[in-house]
Amino acid sequence: MRHEVTIEPYLGETSKGSRFGAAATVRCFVDEQTRTVRSPGGDDVTSGSTVFADPGTQAPPGSRVRLPSGRVTRVIQLADHDGGGLPTPDHVEIHLE
Template sequence: MTRVPGWLLRHRIAIEPYLGDSAYGPRYGDRVENVPALVVAVRKQVRDAEGREVLATAQIIAGPELECPPGSRITLPDGRTATAISTARHTAPGLPVPASVEVMCE
């Protein structure tokens, strides 16, 4: 299986993976800096983990190794902090299609 080519991932983002809620609010893992990605400004209705329709304002495409569960904090290339709404892993074993991860953010 091939992966999305690195030369397409022109932006760099930082991710703080969501670990869950605690008595003091949401918990996040260690910040991962300089993650290669392709970031696109969008305005698209998507469903969150609870099934509610929300407006996504950024779409991120990254390599298949990206770990970014819904609820993660993402610092976009323009400095804006976004929250991951949904994560989709795209694979096509046996086909000449690159594997990638797509993250929709609000």
């Protein structure tokens, strides 16, 4: 895990806009590659970056993420990859806007 990002978990909407939790620094690997992913609403959207982090990393869709470049973006979707005890690299894949 060569990079660090800051994740502010999305907590929901208020009358004043989006609400976020406390920022947490997460060690990860950042892949700045454009790809198409499916949003939680079922739409195909373009992801500009993907973060690969340790299992258990919390970043619900809508969370705010600051990349090593300083760019601030939002989480589109999160996928847990767990090999169930097999010798595979367990991780969380976080697709960002």
